[in-house]
Amino acid sequence: xAALSLFLDVPLTREVNWLLDAYREDPSPDKVYLDHRxxxxxxxxxxxxxxxxxxxxxxxxxxxxxxxxVLGFPEFTRAATELALGRESRAVIxxxxxxxxxxxxxxxxxxxxxxxxxxxxxxxxxxxxxxxAFPQWGNLRCIFQDVGFTEIQPYHYWDTVRxxxxxxxxxxxxxxxxxxxxxxVPLVLNPSLFMKRLFPFFDVPAQGLxxxxxxxxxxxxxxxxxxxxxxxxxxxxxKTFGLYDERVGNLIVVARDNETLVRIxxxxxxxxxxxxxxxxxxxxxxxxxxLNNPALxxxxxxxxxxxxxxxxxxxxxxxxILGTPGCWDHLxxxxxxxxxxxxxxxxxxxxxxxxxxxxxxxGQVSVCSINSHNLDYVAQSINEAVSSTEGRAQGLSxxxxx
Amino acid sequence: xAALSLFLDVPLTREVNWLLDAYREDPSPDKVYLDHRxxxxxxxxxxxxxxxxxxxxxxxxxxxxxxxxVLGFPEFTRAATELALGRESRAVIxxxxxxxxxxxxxxxxxxxxxxxxxxxxxxxxxxxxxxxAFPQWGNLRCIFQDVGFTEIQPYHYWDTVRxxxxxxxxxxxxxxxxxxxxxxVPLVLNPSLFMKRLFPFFDVPAQGLxxxxxxxxxxxxxxxxxxxxxxxxxxxxxKTFGLYDERVGNLIVVARDNETLVRIxxxxxxxxxxxxxxxxxxxxxxxxxxLNNPALxxxxxxxxxxxxxxxxxxxxxxxxILGTPGCWDHLxxxxxxxxxxxxxxxxxxxxxxxxxxxxxxxGQVSVCSINSHNLDYVAQSINEAVSSTEGRAQGLSxxxxx
Numbered sequence: 069x070a071a072l073s074l075f076l077d078v079p080l081t082r083e084v085n086w087l088l089d090a091y092r093e094d095p096s097p098d099k100v101y102l103d104h105r106x107x108x109x110x111x112x113x114x115x116x117x118x119x120x121x122x123x124x125x126x127x128x129x130x131x132x133x134x135x136x137x138v139l140g141f142p143e144f145t146r147a148a149t150e151l152a153l154g155r156e157s158r159a160v161i162x163x164x165x166x167x168x169x170x171x172x173x174x175x176x177x178x179x180x181x182x183x184x185x186x187x188x189x190x191x192x193x194x195x196x197x198x199x200x201a202f203p204q205w206g207n208l209r210c211i212f213q214d215v216g217f218t219e220i221q222p223y224h225y226w227d228t229v230r231x232x233x234x235x236x237x238x239x240x241x242x243x244x245x246x247x248x249x250x251x252x253v254p255l256v257l258n259p260s261l262f263m264k265r266l267f268p269f270f271d272v273p274a275q276g277l278x279x280x281x282x283x284x285x286x287x288x289x290x291x292x293x294x295x296x297x298x299x300x301x302x303x304x305x306x307k308t309f310g311l312y313d314e315r316v317g318n319l320i321v322v323a324r325d326n327e328t329l330v331r332i333x334x335x336x337x338x339x340x341x342x343x344x345x346x347x348x349x350x351x352x353x354x355x356x357x358x359l360n361n362p363a364l365x366x367x368x369x370x371x372x373x374x375x376x377x378x379x380x381x382x383x384x385x386x387x388x389i390l391g392t393p394g395c396w397d398h399l400x401x402x403x404x405x406x407x408x409x410x411x412x413x414x415x416x417x418x419x420x421x422x423x424x425x426x427x428x429x430x431g432q433v434s435v436c437s438i439n440s441h442n443l444d445y446v447a448q449s450i451n452e453a454v455s456s457t458e459g460r461a462q463g464l465s466x467x468x469x470x
Numbered sequence: 471x472a473a474l475s476l477f478l479d480v481p482l483t484r485e486v487n488w489l490l491d492a493y494r495e496d497p498s499p500d501k502v503y504l505d506h507r508x509x510x511x512x513x514x515x516x517x518x519x520x521x522x523x524x525x526x527x528x529x530x531x532x533x534x535x536x537x538x539x540v541l542g543f544p545e546f547t548r549a550a551t552e553l554a555l556g557r558e559s560r561a562v563i564x565x566x567x568x569x570x571x572x573x574x575x576x577x578x579x580x581x582x583x584x585x586x587x588x589x590x591x592x593x594x595x596x597x598x599x600x601x602x603a604f605p606q607w608g609n610l611r612c613i614f615q616d617v618g619f620t621e622i623q624p625y626h627y628w629d630t631v632r633x634x635x636x637x638x639x640x641x642x643x644x645x646x647x648x649x650x651x652x653x654x655v656p657l658v659l660n661p662s663l664f665m666k667r668l669f670p671f672f673d674v675p676a677q678g679l680x681x682x683x684x685x686x687x688x689x690x691x692x693x694x695x696x697x698x699x700x701x702x703x704x705x706x707x708x709k710t711f712g713l714y715d716e717r718v719g720n721l722i723v724v725a726r727d728n729e730t731l732v733r734i735x736x737x738x739x740x741x742x743x744x745x746x747x748x749x750x751x752x753x754x755x756x757x758x759x760x761l762n763n764p765a766l767x768x769x770x771x772x773x774x775x776x777x778x779x780x781x782x783x784x785x786x787x788x789x790x791i792l793g794t795p796g797c798w799d800h801l802x803x804x805x806x807x808x809x810x811x812x813x814x815x816x817x818x819x820x821x822x823x824x825x826x827x828x829x830x831x832x833g834q835v836s837v838c839s840i841n842s843h844n845l846d847y848v849a850q851s852i853n854e855a856v857s858s859t860e861g862r863a864q865g866l867s868x869x870x871x872x
Binding site for chain 1: 474475476477478479480481482483484516524525528529534535536537538573574575576577580589590609612613616669700708712713714715716717725726727730732733734736737739740741743744745746747748749750751752753
């Protein structure tokens, strides 16, 4: 037996969420974490309807704790898939769309990416390129790298000057490549023939929380399905229902026909067997109950969407009252759980160093991390950061936003 | 956009648990599934102490549903690691052993296998061989294949004639290779020097259920730790506590020193981020509560071990009363949740075809699948199978057992 470790060459890696690590190590009682990665919204806030459902299920003496099937809880995957695609979707009616219950949205992306590496990558004479929406691309890039992809590129959909969607640039890229959220792009099948053969992979982490309307938030996905694309969609319900710790995700597969769907699912099932065998059940049971009851579902979503917009409005109002330089209308013009504040990286650094407030260098914050306990402190700190440095950011280059 | 599916080449795979599929599709009300894969023991039976703890935690209004850290619930991984290694273990005292909370035992094997492929496989001039204990090797082999290993061999520890551990053969193989459960073996570092450089990877799915004694069941693992080996150990708590559907596993890492442990954990953390991000919490909270309370723990385990032995005794007694040919003492001479019945593959086929009873062709059954509802039917059916064919198996070749 060797006296030295077998793992002398294994390097220490610190790439994993240094922002959260810094926050956790900060002893200040005032500290605030404004990023979404690794932390939920509204600590200790779960929609009351969801909490009640959870208690009912946990207290059910008839519930056995048998393993779920490999592909998960069928009532959940069916309801989740119909929520995203719509019950009237042709793909649903033609029985060529189906879900795989995964360990959170990350698990859905992972299983999907592995499948694509094995079965989509094979016939290409050149490496398949994966395009990932830039501001969200951190962990997604790691997953695609992990499974084997080497050509991974960001694409940009955000106008960093106007702090709004960059429609023109977005359309320009669409004309060349076509994609959405994260997606795989053209194979050069023949050097003289540049044929598009793209596969869109949507990431829908909080359907209904952007606009407050489930159908409106799913428009882009449904549009691609209606155009006849085959695609994947990773869904997560952590943000929507507050059960962050139960890791409930779904990988939606839309295939050309039912026979193709069956073949794809059989391979995904094999992958799941070798990764986590079967997913955990409690969270999926709770969410399936809510999804299958439209009244419960709408109540939950309305409460959440209103909460998010209220926080945006309150923060804007506080900054107005404090006389913070710049215009903060973008806070309420944007929707959803994340907001680009437009803060400069120097202002972000000021907040971290002097105020124990942690957010990404590009100024993006998780709106849901702001609550009644920290709102005043966050607004006051932003005011100080902006007033004591060079004023609100009027625009950042993409390079600066990384 | 192509009119044909992008996935014309994806084959349908039916490799995944055809036995369970056949059972599920069988419309007979008498059907019984006697394999352990994909099904739990004692449907609807959870140790009352565990069920009570689950209710307390689910009902706790102060519990937020925040994400767990990437490596899981620390109270759980610490208690689970100490349960396996012992609190007095040198590795624990020297702070060079630690756990990673995983999605079940499968998740622990997967994350560990991926790590070994990346970091243990690199310096070898020839492919690393992975040796896996034969009767359990089905899904484990798939996992090691999935992550990239190509040299995967079974090893045998079971005497198929005496239906007991094959001590002599076991020792012979140990002298050549050394391993336990599943393990990686010699690198040829120099063609003229055949140096052992092995890494044991234990799989402990039900500590305490084999002998009814936690320490006794962990003897082999602790022995290797005491000898100074670096190793991995995949733990699962599904069988022990009945919470099959909450997927609670732990990957124990024992390293040469604390600094090596920290480096290894940092890489495992990165892997987990790209696989399921963080594990689900409820099951781990329940199990941590039980593990950290010795009185609760011993009560649960004693109840389970007694239940298992009672089933073995009852089945043997029924077969004796029925006058079934052959000696069935091995049923109670063996311990643990699985039993080699010694049934011939023709008898197994008889049971499936005529009795709707599903078990592996090698005659191995999950003892826990037998309960008061099906005991009489199972015993009567075994009696018919043995009486109507060529008598109890006196031995099977390893090839026949696959």
